[in-house]
Amino acid sequence: MVLFWFLAGCSGHPLVDQVLVLDRDEDGSYGLVPRELSTLEDRQRLVGPEGHGYRGGLLDAGGYREGGSLDIAWVDEGGVGVSVDEDGLILWSFYGQLAGAWQDLEDRGYQGPERGVAIAYNPVSVMDFQAAENAAYATSMHTFLLFPDMLQHGVPLAANAGVVRHEFGHAWFHALVVGDPHASPAWIDDGVVAEANAVAALNEGFADTTATLLLDDPAFIEASLDMPSRDVRGDWAAAPEDYPDPDAELNLLDMYDPYVLGTVFASMAWDVREATDPDTALDLAVRSLTTWGEEADWLNIDRYAVIYAELAASDPLAGPAACASLAARFPHVEEPPSCAR
Ligand SMILES: [Zn+2]
Structure with a gap:
């Protein structure tokens, strides 16, 4: 029992309710704000009902072969979880926007695309996704692809509320027109x-x-x-x-x-x-x-x-x-x- 609490205290931070994310306010400007991300069950590995995060993995014509677990490092700053690097900040922010997109649809009475997508962070790809967009939805793989931003100075695309809803819109398009999220x-x-x-x-x-x-x-x-x-x-x-x-x-x-x-x-x-x-x-x-x-x-x-x-x-x-x-x-x-x- 003592050992359990010791370990939990070191890595699990079970008492933190909120994490720091980049989010958009009503007038469209972005800032760092604490958010609950209430559906995110495992903050360290980015796992919840909306999606399951993976680090790397391989993307080819046959689909997405999952990489290892994500390992978001963070610290407790006065009751708020703060990621110690940009990757963690972007991943949490992305998850918040993705969960927000499903909530937006639910609020309007739509079912939306099936929950439980793969979230592939910086996968190895034989296709040149990176040249086009650094946040993308891979049709029929039901997978969101995120690549670390390299060439831009504004809000990272994967944390942009509109870009995430745009990619979510592709998943919704697939659901409305094709049905089965994994069907070609x-x-x-x-x-x-x-x-x-x-x-x-x-x-x-x-x-x-x-x-x-x-x-x-x-x-x-x-x-x-x-x-x-x-x-x-x-x-x-x-x-x-x-x-x-x-x-x-x-x-x-x-x-x-x-x-x-x-x-x-x-x-x-x-x-x-x-x-x-x-x-x-x-x-x-x-x-x-x-x-x-x-x-x-x-x-x-x-x-x-x-x-x-x-x-x-x-x-x-x-x-x-x-x-x-x-x-x-x-x-x-x-x-x-x-x-x-
Ligand atoms: Zn698009």
């Missing part, structure tokens, strides 16, 4: 590059829709990166050259950029939010995506925007806003009958 999506199995690229654009758009509307922040990424091209208040409109080439073959030197069109989809939802409120705009997005997924016409991502306008028609404020947005942002798309009134 049909548009990947089809092997048609243009289909995969088109869906990737809508997937990025839905991820940004999730982040901007859950936080009611049209430029969440600004705290980390100077990227005005992702601000959903811009007057972005889809141009024919933004769509993937239907005859495209896999060519690593000529990668398709899904964010350009993705931002247009997210901006349409934001237009409706301006006329209504974030929850109305988000609910339309969720229902539109569900319907679009049921239709399974993968290359036709414009159809999502049309469905959005059709579903919005029953709301006296959302309807006109969605029709105006569809006309302005997707000028080549034929307006649905519900808009021609």
Whole structure:
């Protein structure tokens, strides 16, 4: 008994209720604040119902092979757990945002993606994830990938409330369209590059829709990166050259950029939010995506925007806003009958 308490006192800190994390306040600025992280059962290893942390591990086409346990070193500072290095701070902050994203959905009556993701911290990868993003969701592995930040000075991406909700939005997209979180999506199995690229654009758009509307922040990424091209208040409109080439073959030197069109989809939802409120705009997005997924016409991502306008028609404020947005942002798309009134 004495030995147990001695060990617990050394490494377990069982009496600390809160840990120090980087979090966002209502006006969008970030600071170090104590938070409960009430669902995080094992702070040292980052394990709770939402996810299970791993250090390293291997990521390849076959999936994620788990690495060892995380070992977050921390000290008790006046009843608050404080990690002794940046890695621990980022991991706790990420977990807090991830749990917060599920809570956001629960508060709005959505089920959301299945809980219990793998959280891979700095995995070894044969794929070049690091070049693109340093927080990512690996589709069909149900795994969040975190890489230590190297090139930025703002809020680390993995601690950015919007970036985490964006990645969470990818998991939600997968849940709404595919269902089984571990199943490979049909548009990947089809092997048609243009289909995969088109869906990737809508997937990025839905991820940004999730982040901007859950936080009611049209430029969440600004705290980390100077990227005005992702601000959903811009007057972005889809141009024919933004769509993937239907005859495209896999060519690593000529990668398709899904964010350009993705931002247009997210901006349409934001237009409706301006006329209504974030929850109305988000609910339309969720229902539109569900319907679009049921239709399974993968290359036709414009159809999502049309469905959005059709579903919005029953709301006296959302309807006109969605029709105006569809006309302005997707000028080549034929307006649905519900808009021609
Ligand atoms: Zn993304």
